[in-house]
Amino acid sequence: MAEHIAEYYSGLSIDNTLTFQVALVMGFLAVIAAAAGILFQMSKWGYGSAGYGKAGQKGSIVAFLKLFLSQTFDKKHEQSVLTTLVMDILLQRRILKRSVTRWVMHITIFWGWIMLFLFSMGIFVVELLSKAGIYHAEVHPLVENFPLIVTLNTVFGYVLLIGVLIAIARRLFIKEVRDGNTFYDTFLIWGLFVIVITGFISEGIRYNGTEYATTLTNFWSLGISNAASPPAALFHVVISLLFCVAMIPFTKYIHIIATPLSILSHGGGE
Amino acid sequence: MARKEPSLTTERFTTSQLLEIDACTRCGECLNWCPVYEEIQEETFTPEGREGMNDVQKMDFAPKNKLTGMREMINKGYGLRAKLFGPRQIPEDDVLKLKDEIYHCTTCGICGTVCEASINTVEVWESFRRNAVINKRGPYGKQTGFVDLLASHNVFAADQEDRLCWVPEDVEIKDKAEVAYFTGCTAAFRMQRVGVATTRVLQALNIPFTMLGPEEWCCVSVLIRTGQLELASEFVNHNIDAMVKKGVKTVIYACAGCHRTSKIDWPKFYEGGDLPFETIAISEYMDRLLNDGTLSESDFDWKNPLKQRVTFHDSCHTGRHCGVYDAPRRIYDMVPGADFVEMARTRELQRCCGAGGGIKAGVSDLALKMAQKRVQDAELVNADIITCTCPFCRRNIMDGINAMDTNIIFKDQQEILAEAMGLDLTLPDNP
Numbered sequence: 001m002a003e004h005i006a007e008y009y010s011g012l013s014i015d016n017t018l019t020f021q022v023a024l025v026m027g028f029l030a031v032i033a034a035a036a037g038i039l040f041q042m043s044k045w046g047y048g049s050a051g052y053g054k055a056g057q058k059g060s061i062v063a064f065l066k067l068f069l070s071q072t073f074d075k076k077h078e079q080s081v082l083t084t085l086v087m088d089i090l091l092q093r094r095i096l097k098r099s100v101t102r103w104v105m106h107i108t109i110f111w112g113w114i115m116l117f118l119f120s121m122g123i124f125v126v127e128l129l130s131k132a133g134i135y136h137a138e139v140h141p142l143v144e145n146f147p148l149i150v151t152l153n154t155v156f157g158y159v160l161l162i163g164v165l166i167a168i169a170r171r172l173f174i175k176e177v178r179d180g181n182t183f184y185d186t187f188l189i190w191g192l193f194v195i196v197i198t199g200f201i202s203e204g205i206r207y208n209g210t211e212y213a214t215t216l217t218n219f220w221s222l223g224i225s226n227a228a229s230p231p232a233a234l235f236h237v238v239i240s241l242l243f244c245v246a247m248i249p250f251t252k253y254i255h256i257i258a259t260p261l262s263i264l265s266h267g268g269g270e
Numbered sequence: 271m272a273r274k275e276p277s278l279t280t281e282r283f284t285t286s287q288l289l290e291i292d293a294c295t296r297c298g299e300c301l302n303w304c305p306v307y308e309e310i311q312e313e314t315f316t317p318e319g320r321e322g323m324n325d326v327q328k329m330d331f332a333p334k335n336k337l338t339g340m341r342e343m344i345n346k347g348y349g350l351r352a353k354l355f356g357p358r359q360i361p362e363d364d365v366l367k368l369k370d371e372i373y374h375c376t377t378c379g380i381c382g383t384v385c386e387a388s389i390n391t392v393e394v395w396e397s398f399r400r401n402a403v404i405n406k407r408g409p410y411g412k413q414t415g416f417v418d419l420l421a422s423h424n425v426f427a428a429d430q431e432d433r434l435c436w437v438p439e440d441v442e443i444k445d446k447a448e449v450a451y452f453t454g455c456t457a458a459f460r461m462q463r464v465g466v467a468t469t470r471v472l473q474a475l476n477i478p479f480t481m482l483g484p485e486e487w488c489c490v491s492v493l494i495r496t497g498q499l500e501l502a503s504e505f506v507n508h509n510i511d512a513m514v515k516k517g518v519k520t521v522i523y524a525c526a527g528c529h530r531t532s533k534i535d536w537p538k539f540y541e542g543g544d545l546p547f548e549t550i551a552i553s554e555y556m557d558r559l560l561n562d563g564t565l566s567e568s569d570f571d572w573k574n575p576l577k578q579r580v581t582f583h584d585s586c587h588t589g590r591h592c593g594v595y596d597a598p599r600r601i602y603d604m605v606p607g608a609d610f611v612e613m614a615r616t617r618e619l620q621r622c623c624g625a626g627g628g629i630k631a632g633v634s635d636l637a638l639k640m641a642q643k644r645v646q647d648a649e650l651v652n653a654d655i656i657t658c659t660c661p662f663c664r665r666n667i668m669d670g671i672n673a674m675d676t677n678i679i680f681k682d683q684q685e686i687l688a689e690a691m692g693l694d695l696t697l698p699d700n701p
Contacts (some may be wrong), residue, residue: 037350041292048285053499056280094386098299106297150331179325180298180337182560196661203541227382241274250350255295259387262293265286 017232018130023237027124030241035248051161068265077267084268089260093183097270105166113159116199117244119153143214144259159198188252191243198239202232273354276347277360279338282400288392291341300333300381300391305622305640306374306629307332315639317374328589331371333381339368341399345499349583369402373410374636376585376613376629377495378622399497409496411632416492420501424455424485430484436462436697437481441469447480450518451552452509452532454525454661455488461661462697467684468524470693475556475569479522485512491531496628506539514546522552524684526660527626531586551588553683567604571586573692575607580609580686581653583644583667584620585660598659598683605690613647621647625648625656625666641670648678659683 046057046064058155059065072081078190079087083164086094092110096103123143129135130142137145144150170177204220207213213221224232248256280288301307309315310331316323317331337671343365372395381393402408411415414442419427433453437443449470457465472479490505504531509532513521524530532549550558559565582602588594595617602610615621624640626628644667648656656671656678658664681689688695 018304040353043571045285045288047280047348048283048288051284054281054284057285060658064289067285068289074344088388091596092386095297097383098386102297107293148635175325176301177298178327179331180296180301181333182296186339187294252296254292255387257602258289258293259295261387262286263290267391 018267020127020233023234026238026241030246033246034248037246041249041254041257071265072267074267079267080267081264084264087269088263093270094263094268097108101166101170105170106164108159109167110163111194112156112243113155113192114164116160119149119156119242120156123149141206141212154203157196160192161196161200164189164196184252191239195236195240195243198236200234202229202236205228205232207228254262274357274359276344276352276357277365278343278347278360279329279401279405280344280348282395282397285389285428286692287394287397288344290387290389291344294334294337294341294385295332295387295390296338298334298347299384299386301329303380303384303619304332304461305378305380305624305643306376306636309636309639309643310374312696315636317370317633317636319370320596326388330367331374332386333375335369336372336375336594337389337391337394339371340394343368357410358572366566369398369407370410371415372398372402373408373496373628374633375627376586376622376640377627379585379590380619380622382678383590383618385455396494396497399495401497403497404501409498409628409632411458413492413496413628413632414496416628416631417495417501418489420488420493420505423505424459425488425492426455426459427597430487433486434459434481436465436482437700438466439470441473442471442478443483445478446479446517447478448517448519449477449479449555450513450521450547451479451481451644452489452521452523452525452528453481453486454523454528456527456661456665457525458486460657461664461682463695464524464661464664464682464684465698467682467688467693470688470695471684471691474688474693475559475565476573477559480516480518482509482512482516483585489525489528490535491527492522492628492631494535495626496632502535503539504543505540506536510536510540510542510545518547520555521547521549522555523549523660524552524659524682526551526585526589526592526658527662527692530591551594551597551659553594553598553601554594554691555601558609560600569685570691571602572606572690574690576605576609576686576690577607579609579611579652580605580655580657581613581648581651582616583613583623583648583656583658583663584617585663586620586622586660588624588659589620601683601687604641607690608686611651612638613652614652615647615655623663623670625662630662630666637666638673640671642674645670645674645676649676653678655679655681655686657681657683657686 010256028225042061042064043059046060048190049056050063050067092103094106095106126135127142130137141146171181201222204217205226207217210226214230247253310328343360346352346360352358374394377392377395379392382389385391419425422428423430451468453465487505487508490502493499493502496649529549529551537545580602582598583593602608621644622635622640623644630637645656656667664680664682671678671680
């Protein structure tokens, strides 16, 4: 069993190289799709004019970026760009001012998503370095070389889960929220729910029957043998890349990009 | 085959606004505040042709659904699929439905104030409205009459020569002065008591001022709010040039709508760039003079203590749009005997009276219901007087009062000052 574990990276096996390669290809495709999509959206915004009553700019990305930067750094704003970035985007005080519940929901989803994304990318880079023979790990699975990240990954997984559960509960129990719910909202929330749950399950399966197993990971493993770890991890990775990266520009997830840009260009503030 | 044009074009939208339309997170906070949605949700008002709406359909009149509607339509014209295969055509009835929803808005701006994504909603609605007018979908209802009315240079089609007919004979209007009082059509032709009070107070405080008289044309708020901009540039430039000829450095307003339009909208149309004078609410001006020592409280020479409970309605245009909240309150605080009380919703979270955004003309039933809601706010704090700094709010709130069984009366800030100062507010005969 120990031999078998040693062959694992973050759930994707070296042994079954196809899964890692699929993840690798999907990862690059997702990033390319997301980048192209964001440029496409900027081009769409670039159809607007540079100011009141002026002519449209024919989908110019440069024109959009130029205007965005000039508005963001406009000296007429009452607070600095850094203050806006920290207070209004990273801490989301505009939401806090209106609703504590919604702030808890959104800040947990926001930070859960951001941190899991960063940790996942970090470990993925380490795995690539290991594959290339640049990084040599003593401990396997590879991710176990970074116990702090493993712990934080779990913590932020639950942070994200809390936010998603609040979002679902609001739609189940608050009539006005339920009435206003659209496919657009459902797609985002249930997409995140599936990702975070499959993340816990694939991790549970990876540790099942190993020295790293805990009561919690055993619970999430659903009793599935760790032999099923590569396909479980692959499923989680693929849907995460699809939902959380590739589809950002083409769905409600675009607000992850558009909302901070809107707040920055208006100079933030309460 | 040539590709078709998008059903909803991006014409008149700025790049920032197209970004903002995508920035809406659909959090739903605007639903808690939108005064139009509140009336529709409570079924105190039903938009024409929308009888029998369920709760979900009613939300189409809420800001977040308006933004979603715009986003979906713009994406059908400019989204990925449209780029690959050409714009997807939207049934004209659907575009007109969205147009009607967006014209059911007073442009009070509270949705933008509470918006978590910091969307400047008023500007987005106005760009959509302009787009609708250009494409012959707008404006809405009787709003179409504004352009014809303005052939007479005021929104009531009155004789411009009568613009100052109400000014008391003993009030001196300078031919030239550094300060000008921009009356506005409503005070000049309909709410003349506000004009009389304002000129009397200025004279009593020894503030020399000029007025444009027949050369004061409509500020074009009604055109800008409803997307009918054809005459805007001509009117704006005329007014500015007339002020310059009189040597004006500061224009003061006792009308929130004129103030907002001059301060925020006129620079967009003025051929000379930045306005060659400052534009300021009369309460701000008085507050400044009190602060810099030009005026002292004794200059008001109070004669009649008010002895009534007063509550102040922040007009959307002076408040949320121009950010003036404290100055008018400091002026009320000076009035002897006034028992000043705040309503539950004030300042940036104030409830709109329903007059603005072309609603008073276009959807008058809705304006009336909203005015009644605001009067109820005043009743809840046992006010005797509801007051404001806008003749247009005055008109709508008075309509609301008249439609209710209430003892509350309305008085403009300048009326309250003039009465407390013992000034004669009698209108000249046959004004």
